Amino acid sequence: MSEKIPTIKEIAQKLNISISTVSRALHDHPSIGLRTKMQVQKLAAEMNYEPNQTAIQFKQGKTFTIGLILPNLMEEYFSLAINGVEQVALENNYNVLIGQSHDDLEREQKILDTMRRHRVDGVLVSISKQTNSIGHFEQLEKYNIPVVFFDRVPNVPHIHSVWCSLYDSTIDALELLFKKGHRRVAYIQGPLSLNIKNERLEGYYEAHKHNKIPINESLIVTTDLSKAVTEKVFEKLMLLKDKPTAILAFNDTVALDTIQYAKKMKLKINKDISVVSYANWPITSYLDYPPIASVEQFPNDQGARATELLFKLLDSKSPEDLVAVGNIVLKSKLIVH
Amino acid sequence: MSEKIPTIKEIAQKLNISISTVSRALHDHPSIGLRTKMQVQKLAAEMNYEPNQTAIQFKQGKTFTIGLILPNLMEEYFSLAINGVEQVALENNYNVLIGQSHDDLEREQKILDTMRRHRVDGVLVSISKQTNSIGHFEQLEKYNIPVVFFDRVPNVPHIHSVWCSLYDSTIDALELLFKKGHRRVAYIQGPLSLNIKNERLEGYYEAHKHNKIPINESLIVTTDLSKAVTEKVFEKLMLLKDKPTAILAFNDTVALDTIQYAKKMKLKINKDISVVSYANWPITSYLDYPPIASVEQFPNDQGARATELLFKLLDSKSPEDLVAVGNIVLKSKLIVH
DNA sequence: AGAATATAAGCAAACGATTGCATAATTTGT
């Protein structure tokens, strides 16, 4: 029934040679004669020999594993990012250890602890909404474990990051609305985290400024992304004297909750109210009234680029290299439906 | 900048005791005196000592890691299952290594290879659509690495599995439709895999038999889950002389593609045609015309139960135990919207 | 006090692979 897993020791015994010779033969070391090399490789294949990774990991002080910490797998956005990460990792013969913070700081730290104990070679992370300090990540770098932040990047200096700029696309989105005649565009923003750059809002301001449309601060409202709060703030918006004719929604969750509620209020979508959003759900194509445009952030790309950056950091042992690699900013794109 | 990671050896040197004493002190071994124990634990804490997992893994021949192989993370169903798995794993201080087969057999095997090489202690798997033999899994069990199949379970004997029976709920779903007066219910089934039990179809037959409604084989059609094919088979159904008034859809992908296309054909949803489906997308609540009912399969539960079963297998070293544990079948539930 | 017992700590091997250095075996040059 259960077989013993073969080791180089057994190969060495059967061939009456030393284990070092076997090891070198399997690695095509030049100082091993052709005959021996062939013999060893043949026997190894016959015995289904496979090097014991745990032994190698231990000896080399490397696990060939990277940790990937995400807020959530439910968000399609992150599931897509994983694909990019996995692909690059696979190309480099690395494994990926995934952990979900569920937007909980304590859990994020706990996951990081487990990963550190398991001696991952590097960490990729999209921080939780609660994360307001990156002390726990800095601690990793003390032990020479590089950390690359992606997508949700803390707004602090001297970190390695990959993220997608939303500034230009936000401006594009508003230009689109302005061009369609909208003058009162509300922005339903997500939870304010001091640590994430607020490019949506910056773009919102800039687009207004550029088009010489005055900002009405009461059109900027905040939701915690829950359905209830989104509905409440939307209702408040529609009770304004100067109510908006269009909505810039923080993401598709907010957009869909808004659209659903608007319909309940008997508003005509795309007539009384238009919605533009930031894409995280591809499902919107099944809706009768999807947002008229979305900002696409190319999660797969972001994941891949972040992983490539991490491998660059892993390759460079000297601390000077690490400082030089820096940050990568990708471009988002407005997709008009 | 970069610190060296402390080991028990250093602790031993600083306290002028042996490493075995340190090791035992940290493990609360009874043969270590209280004074020494305290000293060691205090110093270890001060030095931020953390046991080197790679060394332990190597020594113990255990990685405290389970492999989880899924067809796809895009399907919300599997993302939810992961949560159940993660939770149970965390409770047992285990890590989870996730791999996506993308419904590709070759990839499934490759992932399994990597996991075997990394010496995972056990494997959880929901097989790919292409998987028509389980040889690659049986090979694992030869090395005493238990395998638990879940959700998509191959239809072969002598395996450990956790899955959710769809039989009863399928009957419930059809009863619901029959009660609403439908007499011609089409079934759009997914790709036929010889290795997965076809409970949907069995339920479909049984419900008809029980209600003495004759089966019309032309109402049973097959899609490969692509939008194009789903639309084609639906169109063919609607061209029948005795066209159906309701559809039992293989899953929400099929259901939504069907509904979308029906609307394009100017059919009135829930009047000309009603749809019942198997839940994999919670998003359906945002639709104007969602399926009238869905069969819920409780992915989180399934994941958790499967992981518990795997741990049971890991705990029992004797091969007899392994045979006894067997299979777990959960119940699905019809949710009427 | 001296032997028997209980308590505390250390020695050394083991896990599987890698690798610098030494040594053995073979070939080449003269």
Place this chain on the structure above:
DNA sequence: ACAAATTATGCAATCGTTTGCTTATATTCT
């Protein structure tokens, strides 16, 4: 044919931790 150069192989330490067995120290009993 013998030294020199080349090629092939082996020895042994190492990574950090665990653990069976031995030994040293302290306590208890008679």
